[in-house]
Amino acid sequence: MTDTLIRSWQSVQEEVLRRINARIWKPGELIPNEAELASEFGCARATVNRALQNLADTGLLERRRKAGTRVATHPIRKATLDIPIIRNEITAKGFAYRYSLISSEKIVPPRDVIARMQLERGNKALHLVAVHLATGVPYVFEDRWINPGAVSGVEGIDFTRQSANEWLVENMPFTAGDITFTAMTGGRREAEILACEPGAGLFVIDRTTWTKDRAITFVRLVFAPGYRMHTVI
Amino acid sequence: MTDTLIRSWQSVQEEVLRRINARIWKPGELIPNEAELASEFGCARATVNRALQNLADTGLLERRRKAGTRVATHPIRKATLDIPIIRNEITAKGFAYRYSLISSEKIVPPRDVIARMQLERGNKALHLVAVHLATGVPYVFEDRWINPGAVSGVEGIDFTRQSANEWLVENMPFTAGDITFTAMTGGRREAEILACEPGAGLFVIDRTTWTKDRAITFVRLVFAPGYRMHTVI
């Protein structure tokens, strides 16, 4: 069967993939346990473990203690997206970065924002609207809410100089968050700020960031037409 | 300093994160090497390795042999997106899945498709247009090109019964690919097929799939308005 040496976890992974493709191990089927594979391949169990864990991470295998390892019936493909800081994304493309604050005010947020950030009703939050430019051309329009109750000292900051994103990255502890990607139809406001046609289809990222159980910030990024987010599987 | 026991790779990771947040290790700075950390924490080097590798995967650390491990200056956040098979996505939401083939023909592709798939000019390819429906409502519009030179037997398949995606998943070896997410402004064609307003902003996924160096298929998925792709960091 396998004449080539199987010693590294990568080659174990390749061989396992080959068997899945060749339908030697069919979707939903149990595959041999780590110890058996290790002895078959002539390597340590830890090496097999590393390979199978990696495949489970990408969604091709399903593993459970005692139950064993199965070939996934629904091969969910996982794609990893890099979400860089906008300044870096723009300068990496060779453009000059500029950030421009459009408005800043402390007001009671609309209901959908209250819901997303799980704020108490009636409390005010900091609302920032800004645009990031690439060599003078609008690149992305940023509409952000910051929870002052979770971010001490935010009210004294001058966000005309530094973008809120960069300030938060530098001054808030490591955080968790959730991200939504979607598309919207641009209205008059987006058209003005992004200098594009009203009615254009625009790529949107919504991101809420949390420390423990409190929302720090909710930001909607609306990108200028033509923006593409790229990844490799 | 550290009174709590640090024995698992997760707790090593937490402690490293704490030090990054507390600016004990600042962005761009070199952190102690694996052996030093292992002796400080009182665990094996492999345990430290596992923790640091995980952090490097999420983009918080940059590691190079001989050069050592540094705190990333640009904290690129990586998000992992699940890309399920459309049938599963629809049924998982509790809707009835239906697939409808709109057209199927073998023609010479337009130039942009030739470029994307690196086909030879003048050669024909299989062009499929279809729509996936959720309980009768258009969910996503699929425009696909298949390279017959890379997929033997594809010309005899009846794609009115089975979607090309599912057939390819089941019949082609495990493949690599690249994915682009973007937004478009829907035209008359999209409006008709997706039963929405012309001019709506639509979420688009472009995917090219390869075996080794040959393109298998290029597919553009145009989702109905309101589609959201969600993930957690």
Next chain:
DNA sequence: GAGTGGTCTAGACCACTGT
């Protein structure tokens, strides 16, 4: 209870790369 994956260890060697 028992079988399976999850993890830790101590030691070893390898691979890459900065100097």
Next chain:
DNA sequence: CAGTGGTCTAGACCACTCC
């Protein structure tokens, strides 16, 4: 060349969960 991360090993124990 030498220092650092990358990986492998053999063995051990633990944690989960199916029966």
